[in-house]
Amino acid sequence: MSAQPVSPSRLSLNQITTKNWSLPEAVQGCLDAGIPAIGLWRDKVAETGVAEAAKLVREAGLAVSTLCRGGFLTAPDPDGRHAALAENLRALDEAAELGTDTLVLVVGGLPDGSRDLVGARERVAELLAELAPHAGDLGVRLAIEPLHPMFCADRAVVSTLGQALDLAERFPVEQVGVVVDSYHVWWDPELASQIARAGARIASYQVCDWTLPLPADALLGRGHVGDGHIDFRTMTEQVTAAGYTGWIEVEIFNDTIWNTPGADTLRTMIERHHAHVEAP
Amino acid sequence: MSAQPVSPSRLSLNQITTKNWSLPEAVQGCLDAGIPAIGLWRDKVAETGVAEAAKLVREAGLAVSTLCRGGFLTAPDPDGRHAALAENLRALDEAAELGTDTLVLVVGGLPDGSRDLVGARERVAELLAELAPHAGDLGVRLAIEPLHPMFCADRAVVSTLGQALDLAERFPVEQVGVVVDSYHVWWDPELASQIARAGARIASYQVCDWTLPLPADALLGRGHVGDGHIDFRTMTEQVTAAGYTGWIEVEIFNDTIWNTPGADTLRTMIERHHAHVEAP
Numbered sequence: 001m002s003a004q005p006v007s008p009s010r011l012s013l014n015q016i017t018t019k020n021w022s023l024p025e026a027v028q029g030c031l032d033a034g035i036p037a038i039g040l041w042r043d044k045v046a047e048t049g050v051a052e053a054a055k056l057v058r059e060a061g062l063a064v065s066t067l068c069r070g071g072f073l074t075a076p077d078p079d080g081r082h083a084a085l086a087e088n089l090r091a092l093d094e095a096a097e098l099g100t101d102t103l104v105l106v107v108g109g110l111p112d113g114s115r116d117l118v119g120a121r122e123r124v125a126e127l128l129a130e131l132a133p134h135a136g137d138l139g140v141r142l143a144i145e146p147l148h149p150m151f152c153a154d155r156a157v158v159s160t161l162g163q164a165l166d167l168a169e170r171f172p173v174e175q176v177g178v179v180v181d182s183y184h185v186w187w188d189p190e191l192a193s194q195i196a197r198a199g200a201r202i203a204s205y206q207v208c209d210w211t212l213p214l215p216a217d218a219l220l221g222r223g224h225v226g227d228g229h230i231d232f233r234t235m236t237e238q239v240t241a242a243g244y245t246g247w248i249e250v251e252i253f254n255d256t257i258w259n260t261p262g263a264d265t266l267r268t269m270i271e272r273h274h275a276h277v278e279a280p
Numbered sequence: 281m282s283a284q285p286v287s288p289s290r291l292s293l294n295q296i297t298t299k300n301w302s303l304p305e306a307v308q309g310c311l312d313a314g315i316p317a318i319g320l321w322r323d324k325v326a327e328t329g330v331a332e333a334a335k336l337v338r339e340a341g342l343a344v345s346t347l348c349r350g351g352f353l354t355a356p357d358p359d360g361r362h363a364a365l366a367e368n369l370r371a372l373d374e375a376a377e378l379g380t381d382t383l384v385l386v387v388g389g390l391p392d393g394s395r396d397l398v399g400a401r402e403r404v405a406e407l408l409a410e411l412a413p414h415a416g417d418l419g420v421r422l423a424i425e426p427l428h429p430m431f432c433a434d435r436a437v438v439s440t441l442g443q444a445l446d447l448a449e450r451f452p453v454e455q456v457g458v459v460v461d462s463y464h465v466w467w468d469p470e471l472a473s474q475i476a477r478a479g480a481r482i483a484s485y486q487v488c489d490w491t492l493p494l495p496a497d498a499l500l501g502r503g504h505v506g507d508g509h510i511d512f513r514t515m516t517e518q519v520t521a522a523g524y525t526g527w528i529e530v531e532i533f534n535d536t537i538w539n540t541p542g543a544d545t546l547r548t549m550i551e552r553h554h555a556h557v558e559a560p
Binding site: 110117121148153154158160162187189210212214216218228229231 | 390395396397401428429430432433434438439440442443446466467468469490492493494496497498508509510511
């Protein structure tokens with residue numbers, strides 16, 4: 001079975017965008033819509049089993065743009081650090097088995113009760129140093145994702161593309177890269193210069209829009225491309241000018257979209273991709 | 281009538297923290313609590329009248345740390361720009377009459393329907409250039425407040441201290457400064473270096489804490505110093521090392537705190553100030 005003829009040649013469905021679909025449903029949805037790639041989530045993969053999931057996407061002819069996600073590297077105690085390392089090594093192995101070259105990392109927030117942001121950031125660097133060689137051996141890149149500063153306390157102490165690059169550049173380019181996710185970085189006054197600086201470090205370009213008001217759960221406020229305040233044409237030009245030619249992954253956390261039939265969501269994704277990101 | 285003996289010698293009550301108090305009530309609250317300064321809001325001042333408000337705080341012996349707020353400078357059309365200029369000139373005059381040397385500016389978000397962040401930022405610079413000489417003549421500084429990036433679309437296209445300094449440094453130091461507000465800047469990986477750079481540009485140091493979860497209205501999520509994730513001791517040391525010796529203003533937007541009796545709020549402010557910001 002091979003993929004349908006595809007029009008949006010660089011578009012990838014990040015699986016969280018169709019959260020209510022199982023992995024087999026998401027794979028079929030991509031085939032039906034002509035979307036050539038998928039970004040997988042570890043929890044969904046686990047439901048199917050890693051080997052079976054790998055077989056499923058391979059036989060469908062889909063590329064795996066990323067695996068989401070590793071990270072959470074800020075534990076201060078030896079047990080916490082050891083557990084984080086073990087978990088990330090498993091995630092790297094899964095990424096290799098699934099056939100993707102990119103493991104997205106959400107680095108983790110402040111440990112409970114801590115206000116030591118500088119220390120938390122140092123621990124991220126330390127654990128990256130332990131993981132990077134293993135990633136290189138497997139041919140999988142650790143892709144540091146700066147998260148919007150509103151998630152600094154609880155999810156990611158890496159908040160800007162510049163900061164992610166400061167970390168990534170300590171390692172060989174094939175071992176550690178960065179994610180440019182429109183939602184997290186669009187506001188940054190240094191965005192243009194940091195995307196240019198990123199160059200070959202860009203391991204993934206993820207898109208969704210900044211919409212207002214923020215919902216009660218700030219995690220779930222992302223909108224379809226075109227529904228909010230982000231200038232995708234300009235950002236895509238900048239990412240392209242930096243040399244990135246890889247997948248453009250739509251990753252949306254939004255209850256309303258999650259409750260929309262998946263096929264409708266994919267149709268909207270393709271329309272918006274052509275209207276705002278890449279002309280057909 | 282003179283102020284009571286004061287222990288927290290640099291503490292100022294930003295009036296929004298006791299939103300349900302009128303100006304006369306807030307002035308009396310500061311006197312009762314021994315707080316020597318107040319940051320005024322234009323809407324509260326207008327209820328009393330500018331001349332009467334000026335007389336009230338002067339006779340109470342209170343310093344006026346700031347006037348909040350001017351700004352909203354991103355309108356793209358001539359009428360909108362003209363109206364913004366006129367409004368800010370009025371605010372500068374009020375600041376001078378009230379006896380403060382600092383007008384806090386929230387620069388404004390993206391105009392309706394616009395995704396042109398670069399253009400909006402340019403318009404802020406253009407209107408600052410028109411306002412700055414008038415501010416200098418009155419002895420009032422325009423204090424650019426970078427707002428947290430989650431307010432970039434709708435309230436302030438200036439999101440970092442570095443960006444605020446890039447703007448401020450185009451003008452004489454006595455005309456344009458910056459606000460360091462802990463809530464807005466605490467996450468910034470460049471915070472230490474940008475505070476050091478700011479030096480004499482620091483026109484105001486405002487404090488409140490980053491608490492989670494964010495409430496339904498993200499504007500209202502601020503907590504008392506000590507209730508959240510911010511390391512105030514370190515930030516205060518950095519601001520002090522940069523040469524700032526002015527007021528430390530507590531500015532909290534929070535429905536629960538607004539519904540607390542003002543005297544209780546001021547007591548908590550003083551306790552937290554001594555515990556986390558400045559030893560008594």
